[in-house]
Amino acid sequence: MTQTREYTREQADRFIRESKHLLRPDYRLNYHLMAEFGWMNDPNGFVHHDGQYHLFYQHYPYKPVWGPMHWGHARSRDLIKWEYLPVALAPDTEFDRGGCFSGSAIGKDGKLYLMYTGHVVTGPDKDRDYKQSQGIAVSEDGVTFEKHARNPVIGYDQIPEWASQKDFRDPKVFERHGRYYVLLGSNDGAGNGLALVYRSDDLMNWTFIGELARSDGQFGDNWECPDLFELGGKDVFMLSPQRMPAQGEQYRNLHSTMAVIGAFDSKTGRFEMERHAQVDHGFDFYAPQSTLDEKGRRIVIGWMDMWETDIPTQSGHHWAGAMSLPREAVRQENRIIYRPVTELENYRCNAYSEADIWLDGERELPVGGDCYELEVVFEALQAEQFGLKLRVGDGEETVLTYRSDDQLFRFNRDRSGIGPGGERRAMTRLVEGKLGLRIFVDKSSVEVFVGDGEIVMTGRIYPGAASTGLRLFSTGSCRVASLRKWDIE
Numbered sequence: 023m024t025q026t027r028e029y030t031r032e033q034a035d036r037f038i039r040e041s042k043h044l045l046r047p048d049y050r051l052n053y054h055l056m057a058e059f060g061w062m063n064d065p066n067g068f069v070h071h072d073g074q075y076h077l078f079y080q081h082y083p084y085k086p087v088w089g090p091m092h093w094g095h096a097r098s099r100d101l102i103k104w105e106y107l108p109v110a111l112a113p114d115t116e117f118d119r120g121g122c123f124s125g126s127a128i129g130k131d132g133k134l135y136l137m138y139t140g141h142v143v144t145g146p147d148k149d150r151d152y153k154q155s156q157g158i159a160v161s162e163d164g165v166t167f168e169k170h171a172r173n174p175v176i177g178y179d180q181i182p183e184w185a186s187q188k189d190f191r192d193p194k195v196f197e198r199h200g201r202y203y204v205l206l207g208s209n210d211g212a213g214n215g216l217a218l219v220y221r222s223d224d225l226m227n228w229t230f231i232g233e234l235a236r237s238d239g240q241f242g243d244n245w246e247c248p249d250l251f252e253l254g255g256k257d258v259f260m261l262s263p264q265r266m267p268a269q270g271e272q273y274r275n276l277h278s279t280m281a282v283i284g285a286f287d288s289k290t291g292r293f294e295m296e297r298h299a300q301v302d303h304g305f306d307f308y309a310p311q312s313t314l315d316e317k318g319r320r321i322v323i324g325w326m327d328m329w330e331t332d333i334p335t336q337s338g339h340h341w342a343g344a345m346s347l348p349r350e351a352v353r354q355e356n357r358i359i360y361r362p363v364t365e366l367e368n369y370r371c372n373a374y375s376e377a378d379i380w381l382d383g384e385r386e387l388p389v390g391g392d393c394y395e396l397e398v399v400f401e402a403l404q405a406e407q408f409g410l411k412l413r414v415g416d417g418e419e420t421v422l423t424y425r426s427d428d429q430l431f432r433f434n435r436d437r438s439g440i441g442p443g444g445e446r447r448a449m450t451r452l453v454e455g456k457l458g459l460r461i462f463v464d465k466s467s468v469e470v471f472v473g474d475g476e477i478v479m480t481g482r483i484y485p486g487a488a489s490t491g492l493r494l495f496s497t498g499s500c501r502v503a504s505l506r507k508w509d510i511e
């Protein structure tokens with residue numbers, strides 16, 4: 023294993039320590055994980071190990087822009103309060119000298135294994151000329167990782183000839199019936215994303231067993247960050263398809279996230295797709311990864327930003343990128359619902375509640391803020407539309423609206439503040455004429471869980487600090503059956 027010394031973990035840690043005081047606090051989130059300094063994208067190596075959750079992330083500490091990828095590392099007992107640990111991986115060996123790209127983690131014999139993509143630039147155009155292979159790093163203490171001497175453990179020569187010889191990344195490792203499997207994202211070179219499956223008995227020697235699934239033209243031209251897990255007796259394949267065409271109101275971002283219910287055949291590696299849906303219907307949610315915890319919960323977390331959109335903290339703030347709230351995925355027949363983990367409730371304070379509010383027009387609430395949870399149940403009655411305005415201030419508002427005529431729930435950030443605007447919509451059915459919402463606001467983010475969690479919408483917003491107003495509104499009369507709000511500490 024040849025060492026290249028342009029980047030080291032020690033140098034990254036030192037840089038972060040010495041630069042942290044430069045961070046501008048304005049849009050820093052209070053109960054979401056961000057990089058300690060610099061850039062963050064995908065969640066990596068999400069695992070419950072030795073009594074704690076570990077979450078790694080794609081990280082470039084030196085600037086708030088994407089660069090040669092390191093793995094940042096944080097640890098938590100409750101998924102909400104995170105402790106930063108030293109940078110786990112730096113692009114310091116031959117096979118990963120262009121970056122330690124996304125990957126996953128698994129515990130074995132008391133040790134923690136990371137499996138990740140080594141990215142190498144092979145020519146003058148770094149966006150076209152590259153190759154990718156998979157490596158392993160191991161830790162005894164869950165803090166310091168040693169790269170395996172024989173990396174890569176899945177080399178360029180193990181890519182089937184019909185798959186892209188360049189896009190071969192984001193290993194998600196899991197165990198089934200006592201054997202290890204890994205999924206990798208790729209494409210067929212003709213505009214269709216696909217995923218490959220390899221098997222191993224020791225995490226070191228891998229054999230290609232088959233193609234998990236492939237797009238037929240409607241699911242994007244390259245697949246990133248594949249994941250596979252059991253959920254309530256079925257298999258779920260979760261992925262991030264690039265440049266997937268929209269389907270009605272779904273898949274409207276440049277890159278999407280999708281969860282498919284179906285059946286995985288571990289002998290052939292084949293996944294039979296039954297039904298798919300978007301994981302998050304908002305603006306900013308990508309590259310989700312899941313883990314099973316000791317309570318038996320399947321927890322999904324995503325990067326709460328999107329490629330090729332403007333992130334205002336990139337200029338002058340010294341940081342960019344955040345993780346979504348951790349969400350528990352539950353299967354309800356042929357759909358998956360997502361609920362914020364219950365640990366969040368431990369951070370509630372300053373409770374406020376009202377019930378039975380008759381509404382026809384706009385009503386300002388005596389409470390607001392920039393960091394809270396809101397639970398509200400609307401009864402539609404005769405209203406043409408109703409909803410909430412969050413982070414209201416001088417000319418600013420973030421608007422959540424349900425309209426009866428088209429049954430679409432809307433998240434509009436055209437007047438949210440600086441940063442990108444736009445609207446996302448999702449088909450939402452009222453239950454007995456009612457719509458329940460759980461909304462999490464945190465400095466520069468909004469996450470809305472509609473109904474039981476059948477729709478989740480996530481977006482980043484960048485309002486002024488004084489925009490803390492909170493309003494209810496309707497056109498036509500409706501009733502707010504209950505409203506509860508807590509600040510989150």
Ligand code: FRU
Pocket residue numbers: 063064080091123124139191192246247308309
């Ligand atoms: C997804 C992704 C992955 C890749 C990583 C690089 O957002 O493009 O496919 O491993 O980000 O940072």
